[in-house]
Amino acid sequence: MQAPSNRLIPALALLAAILAAPVAWAGGKPGDFDYYVLSLSWSPNWCATTGDAQGSEQCDPRHDHGWILHGLWPQYHRGYPSYCQTSQRAPSRAMTAEMGDVMGTSGLAWHQWKKHGTCSGLSASDYYALSRTAYDRVNRPELLRKIDRSLRLPASVIEAAFLEANPEWSKDTVTITCKDGYIQEARVCLSRALKPVPCGQDVVKDCTLKDARFEPIR
Template identity: 55%
Template sequence: MRWLAVLALTAAPALAEGEPAGDFDYYILSLSWSPTYCALEGDKRGDSQCDPARAYSFTLHGLWPQFESGWPSWCRTPERDPSRGQTRAMADIMGSAGLAWHQWKKHGRCSGLAPKAYFDAARQAYGRVKIPDALARLDRDLRLPAHVVEEAFTEANPGLAAPMITITCKAGRIQEARICLTRDLGFRPCGADAARDCRMPDALMEAVR
């Protein structure tokens, strides 16, 4: 059975930590379906993101530097960490300053950018992608194949094709839309290890609160 262990190791994505900042091939723009986050985690924490008055649909989870296989994390960088004001300023699209801080530490440092430039790039990338109107205003719970969400994004965004976006699920729910971008924030195909669409035929997509 040794060959099974070897196969498992070679098939796994190359994860690493502590790489030098700025060494990566492309970005993943990760957009989180806020009702799923709130149902599985945010409500228990009393997260203000889950206040019905906020009415979040897809929020910015993060802008993640990627290798063609695997990804860097917790990189070494000479840049100073962001100020509280800089992380707080991202809460309007990320839901909280705490998430912005965590994303900087794990992913932002790997970009090789200073905090302001990294958050500016994340905001630009988020603004570049149009959230489909029907999803942004979703007013009832749906059960649907995950590929329907992918198709809604590709139809709403000229130049975005199926190999450039992945829809993920968690606990039977639509979780995230992950869109692959060049270092200049143009659409591009995802690496093989990032192209893992949810195959559920009936994933729950709760209404925007």
Template identity: 60%
Template sequence: MLRRFVQLAALVLVSFPAQAQNRAGTFDYYVLALSWSPTWCALEGTARNAPQCDRPLGWVLHGLWPQYDRGYPEYCAGTGRDPSRAQTGAMADIMGASGAAWYQWKKHGRCSGLEAGAYFDLARRAYDGVARPEVLRRLPDPVRLPARVVEQAFLADNPALSPDAITITCKAGRIQEARICLSRDDLTPIRCGPDVVRDCAMTDALLDPVR
């Protein structure tokens, strides 16, 4: 009976590892998620009359996500104060809207273990530390291209990046996001975990221009 109990306990630990507890401050690295604003507007934002879609935005900060080697924490319990409207509003220039900043704080920011101001400062630092390829902002018309071309553009403009530190995602036949893996200590690019590296394999993904 005791042996059976031990076996069941081991199975539970495998199925529900400690990372599932979503403890704030307990994670391995960050994922910097950059969304191509024209794609989000085409698929969702324009229908919502989102103010973001009235601005000539290219890569916007989706979020800075604490990540485990496998999986990620979310909606962690926090003991610190939530951000003020001024703090979330101050992120609208790179996130498109203050509401996006608030949502990202609730889902991911609390899991960083940082105070809200420090988390947003770190997210801005991570965003500013990555060169967004200017060539993609200069497209005059929609183009169809292999997703790997977008990755190559990031690699060309960011010498510290390697192919295993960035992944390009697609959605509904369009280029959706660039996700870059960064160390939690100094935000240097590192190899992504196996569940983050999900490169889009499309050879004709649509990339709308910035308007």
């Protein structure tokens, strides 16, 4: 078989990246999805790259945030629904404010309902309750909270820490993402009953950085 020409290689690489990327479906039928992705964000890193510049309340040291709940996302085996049309009432201000302790801000709680919760088929109160339950069931590695200085480390170290703290998981259950050279998120794939399940191929791709930045708790 003839090898692809040098001119074709970038195009083929671009095509492979497109095929591997998650596909967002604007809309979708509420409750029609395959599994959940529970996304946990390392707050100090988000603050260093984004939150500090925004003056986010989440980044105030008095909150002592480590892994916060970014969201619980309905997921297809390939791609995911978003911004679904639902007959469920939007959450109240009090409801979103109550999620601030695990999500950092009420604004994030509102955004997660609007983009992902509407596709869950649940009421806002039930969606937030399920999100909190999923978050509480994860053993977040205590060792990472003891780091007292900025580090550079392989992203695989973070995955290994989660697997050690959650022995019922497999490598296909959790993936670590990076952004702008920082560890960004730990994403855990869960059934509707919140049991660990293998992630789809567009979710399971791990960050491969060997020197990802990791900031300590503030």
